[in-house]
Amino acid sequence: MTTNNLNAEPIVLANNNAQGILRLTMNNPARRNALSEAMLTQLSQALNDAAENPAVRVIVVAANGPVFCAGHDLKELTLGRQDADNGRDYFGKIMSMCSTTMQAIVNNPKPVIAEVSGVATAAGCQLVASCDLAYASDSAVFSTPGVNIGLFCSTPMVALSRNIANKHAMEMLLTGDMISAQRAAETGLINRIADASELTTTVMDVAGKIAAKSSKTLAIGKQAFYQQREQSLSQAYDFCADVMVENMLAKDAEEGINAFIEKRAPQWSDQ
Known part of the structure; x- marks a missing residue:
């Protein structure tokens, strides 16, 4: 199974400023910035390019629209069931692509900061947990809700369990409940909360401090x-x-x- 939109207009926008702060903005709000095959391809490529670019000192991952990232594109995944193997190979391909993208963050020599201005669920929550630092607006919410649809958030669990205490992680994974930005800060999923109007300024201030280092x-x-x-x-x-x-x-x-x-x-x- 293959998708037809891999060569469409970029859905990850890249902007590198004079300080060397590269903003990678997921720009597919109509699909809730889901980690589709195209999104994973473009995000992974942008991260790998940044790793090799001496002009990039810090990376910020942000998103346009009310949803930071809704996780995997379930409609796209469901199309894979039309394949002769009921989607096994395609599901494996997408999960591998997602894991590769998350590791491209952790293994990137440049610090990566998540700027979360909206909803981050499932693999979108995994994306936040995978970043070195994370800041969120006061209206942001987080969850790993796969258990509610019969699909345990097993790969998000890898990043989540390495960033917050086991019982906090298991509570999110077992209940699928949404947690507030305040709770996310309490558990250590994010560094701190900022007013929505000040979130980008807060993130860029932190990024600027880091970019000034060796x-x-x-x-x-x-x-x-x-x-x-x-x-x-x-x-x-x-x-x-x-x-x-x-x-x-x-x-x-x-x-x-x-x-x-x-x-x-x-x-x-x-x-």
Whole structure:
């Protein structure tokens, strides 16, 4: 089963500003910014391009319309049942594409921030959880409602369970209930809440602070963060000690330390 709109007008808009902050805006509000095959293709490609682009220092994932992301495009998936295998191969393809996209966020050397101004459900909630940071408007809501339609949110569970406490994650997964931005902040799904009119400003302020750092240092730290999290305590300390040594040998660490001692602003070379 294949879709026919992969070459249509871009549904992920990209805008990189002078600070190196790349805004990737999902722009298919008519389909609730669902993670269709086209959306996954374009979002994944944009993330991979950003990873290789030295002009990009921070990535913001945002969306147009009242829904940040409604998760998988269930109508598109249902069409796959017309295939001879009842959709098995196509379902596997889409789930693999989605997993690849989420890992393109975690493995990206650039920090990725979610700007959630509306509803984030199922794989849309997974997208929020996969980002390094997340900020939401006071009207945003989140859920993993697959259980309500007989389809447990198993892949969203991967990101959710790695970002919030087990019991909070299981409550969302087992009940399918919608939670408020306030509750999302309490559980750690998002960093904090902003008034809807100030959300973009809040996100861009944070992104600007991060973009002013050494991209070399940020890449080292982000990779180490996710890698050590999967290790035992002693393994993590050994690993991160080695990371610190390598980081100390980087040009930007030498420059940053000298600048601190000399009481001046550092001049990053990103090396």
